[in-house]
Amino acid sequence: MISPEQPEENGPLNDLHEWEEDVLQRYPEPRSVKKGSLFTDPSKKKSEFRNYEQTVRDSVKEFYRLNHMNQTVDFVKQKRAQYLPLKKRRLGMWQALEHLNTLVDDSDPDTDLLQIAHAMQTAEQIRSDGHPRWFILAGLIHDLGKVLCLWGEPQWAVVGDTFPVGCKFSDRIVLPEFFQDNPDSQVPEYQTELGIYESECGLENVLMSWGHDEYIYHVTKDYLPLEALYMLRYHSFYPGHRGGAYQQLMNDQDREYFQYVKKSNPYDLYTKSSTPPDVEKLGPYYRDLIAEFFPDEIAW
Ligand SMILES: [Fe+2]
Numbered sequence: 001m002i003s004p005e006q007p008e009e010n011g012p013l014n015d016l017h018e019w020e021e022d023v024l025q026r027y028p029e030p031r032s033v034k035k036g037s038l039f040t041d042p043s044k045k046k047s048e049f050r051n052y053e054q055t056v057r058d059s060v061k062e063f064y065r066l067n068h069m070n071q072t073v074d075f076v077k078q079k080r081a082q083y084l085p086l087k088k089r090r091l092g093m094w095q096a097l098e099h100l101n102t103l104v105d106d107s108d109p110d111t112d113l114l115q116i117a118h119a120m121q122t123a124e125q126i127r128s129d130g131h132p133r134w135f136i137l138a139g140l141i142h143d144l145g146k147v148l149c150l151w152g153e154p155q156w157a158v159v160g161d162t163f164p165v166g167c168k169f170s171d172r173i174v175l176p177e178f179f180q181d182n183p184d185s186q187v188p189e190y191q192t193e194l195g196i197y198e199s200e201c202g203l204e205n206v207l208m209s210w211g212h213d214e215y216i217y218h219v220t221k222d223y224l225p226l227e228a229l230y231m232l233r234y235h236s237f238y239p240g241h242r243g244g245a246y247q248q249l250m251n252d253q254d255r256e257y258f259q260y261v262k263k264s265n266p267y268d269l270y271t272k273s274s275t276p277p278d279v280e281k282l283g284p285y286y287r288d289l290i291a292e293f294f295p296d297e298i299a300w
Pocket residue numbers: 142143212235236
């Protein structure tokens with residue numbers, strides 16, 4: 001048993017799902033969803049966002065304030081240097097799922113299965129739609145980077161919509177006014193459309209705000225097809241895959257592979273309310289699936 005290193009106080013949210021509930025409020029399930037046809041909505045009106053701002057919970061607002069204030073170029077570089085050598089520990093994928101499940105919300109005893117349930121529900125829905133095995137696996141493991149929270153990282157450095165740092169913060173990022181307090185806003189070099197990047201340099205060369213997406217991408221990058229890696233790496237990049245922002249940084253590969261990010265996002269967002277999956281019964285299937293792509297242990 002790995003002991004959690006969760007600090008007493010690591011953020012304003014009651015639990016990480018509070019951010020995801022908020023995302024759902026911003027991007028509600030369309031009434032008639034044609035399968036696989038959810039595209040970005042760059043035409044979303046300012047007034048819709050204003051309406052959102054009136055209803056967003058204080059804890060969520062405080063979470064975004066901290067996120068937007070603290071995600072700087074220096075912070076991202078520091079976290080990449082800390083985690084990306086993947087020297088933290090060695091864990092099997094199933095073990096990581098169980099580890100993540102120890103991330104519980106003390107104030108609500110009903111949430112203790114939420115992490116593994118969300119992972120399996122997402123994967124089961126993908127499976128029932130007949131998608132390839134790597135797609136199902138991506139659904140299962142997409143949130144495993146949240147183990148960062150167990151390793152002492154504050155909520156604002158684990159979840160939240162992601163965005164590039166080192167260039168102008170898009171107004172398509174939720175609650176963009178909070179970027180006023182980000183020290184990078186005072187760095188002229190970081191506040192042009194391209195910032196420190198070259199036009200269409202590819203997201204591979206862009207520093208994204210630090211969180212569970214970027215981390216799980218690096219942990220899994222030697223084992224999964226590129227389609228799945230895009231799903232993992234950019235699933236919280238709502239300003240990009242829903243908002244259509246940051247096109248100036250994307251290259252042909254990004255434009256092509258974002259179809260997979262868009263294809264997987266509805267499974268992440270819209271499968272949460274169904275009945276909880278039978279973790280025990282489904283365990284063997286998912287252990288086999290993991291074993292097909294990953295060795296017993298990998299570096300985290
Ligand atoms: Fe996620």
